[in-house]
Amino acid sequence: MRLPSLIALQMLECAARLGSFTRAAAELNVTESAISRQIQALEARLGVRFFERVRQRVVLTADGDRYVREIREELKAIERATKDLASRAGGMDVIELAVVPTFATQWLIPRLASFRAEHPRIVVNIHARPEPFHFAESLFDAAIYFGDRPWEGHPHARLLDEGPSIPVCSPLLLEQARLRERDDLLRQPLLHLASRPDAWPDWFSADDEDIRRKARLGPRYDLFTMVTGAAICGLGVAVLPGMMVHSEMESGQLVALPFQGAREAQDGGAYFVSYREGKPGDDKAQLFADWLLRQCGADAS
Numbered sequence: 001m002r003l004p005s006l007i008a009l010q011m012l013e014c015a016a017r018l019g020s021f022t023r024a025a026a027e028l029n030v031t032e033s034a035i036s037r038q039i040q041a042l043e044a045r046l047g048v049r050f051f052e053r054v055r056q057r058v059v060l061t062a063d064g065d066r067y068v069r070e071i072r073e074e075l076k077a078i079e080r081a082t083k084d085l086a087s088r089a090g091g092m093d094v095i096e097l098a099v100v101p102t103f104a105t106q107w108l109i110p111r112l113a114s115f116r117a118e119h120p121r122i123v124v125n126i127h128a129r130p131e132p133f134h135f136a137e138s139l140f141d142a143a144i145y146f147g148d149r150p151w152e153g154h155p156h157a158r159l160l161d162e163g164p165s166i167p168v169c170s171p172l173l174l175e176q177a178r179l180r181e182r183d184d185l186l187r188q189p190l191l192h193l194a195s196r197p198d199a200w201p202d203w204f205s206a207d208d209e210d211i212r213r214k215a216r217l218g219p220r221y222d223l224f225t226m227v228t229g230a231a232i233c234g235l236g237v238a239v240l241p242g243m244m245v246h247s248e249m250e251s252g253q254l255v256a257l258p259f260q261g262a263r264e265a266q267d268g269g270a271y272f273v274s275y276r277e278g279k280p281g282d283d284k285a286q287l288f289a290d291w292l293l294r295q296c297g298a299d300a301s
Contacts, residue, residue: 004046005038009071011038011039012038012068013068013075016051019057019058019059020056021035021039048064048067049064050063080096080139091121093122094123095123095124095284096125096142097140097142098127098133098143099128099144100144100145101223101225102224102244104144106224106244106247107243107244109126111295114291115288115291122284122287129143130145130195141285142273142285143274145272146270147272148270151274154275155275155285156274159271160270160271162243163242164241165199166239166242167203167256167257168237168240168248168254168256169188169231169254169257170231170234170253171255173236179237179257181259182259189235190217190236191218191221191227191236191238192221193224193240194221195222197216199239200216200239203262204262219235224244231254232248239261273289275289
């Protein structure tokens with residue numbers, strides 16, 4: 001069958017996302033009646049109803065919800081491809097980079113000006129992507145990820161070892177709580193990263209179940225940056241990789257506590273880069289990986 005127009009699909013997605021024809025019209029810079037006509041024509045053509053009116057909002061039907069969810073990713077892919085093409089038309093190369101969020105904000109982005117200075121014709125688009133994926137099923141050119149081994153089947157390199165985690169807190173909390181011994185931490189709120197629920201129990205003890213139970217108490221946060229922010233604000237004590245809070249400790253926002261954990265000396269995982277092999281003459285991902293390795297060497301020295 002002949003596909004619906006891209007304009008109609010854009011209007012449908014926008015109205016569904018905003019729950020309003022009026023706001024969709026404002027975002028797309030068209031009239032509300034234009035939105036209504038396109039969606040009505042789409043409904044008549046496909047033989048379904050996309051929306052029900054609930055008070056002052058329009059709410060997707062079950063068929064509408066499923067359809068919009070399926071086309072939304074495709075519309076985003078078309079948008080990305082169009083922007084990529086526009087960049088290339090301007091003489092620019094584009095790297096679509098998938099990266100774990102904390103590494104992006106805490107390590108990569110502060111250093112990207114150096115890459116731009118070396119390669120001013122390469123644009124790096126950064127996408128937060130903590131979970132693994134297959135390059136063949138994605139639009140990404142490269143990925144920076146955390147793990148204990150690299151992804152096989154693609155060029156790759158080990159960038160940085162995460163190293164041991166250390167307990168940190170705000171200077172004010174340290175002063176008020178009088179943290180003199182390691183076990184004093186158990187009387188403070190312990191801040192947890194949701195994806196690493198055993199970080200505190202492992203730091204305290206490998207086998208004492210009573211201590212491990214106490215060490216699991218405390219608020220949980222989805223991102224490293226949330227845990228770091230909570231620690232800076234004095235909400236509790238966090239145990240975090242030193243490399244991820246280096247700048248906060250240098251600025252005095254956080255202080256490292258002088259207590260050794262039960263597993264402090266053990267190795268953690270590492271950050272790796274893998275990239276899709278380009279066609280002959282397309283070495284942008286290789287250039288980016290080489291730059292990353294030089295940056296990591298500079299950090300190590």
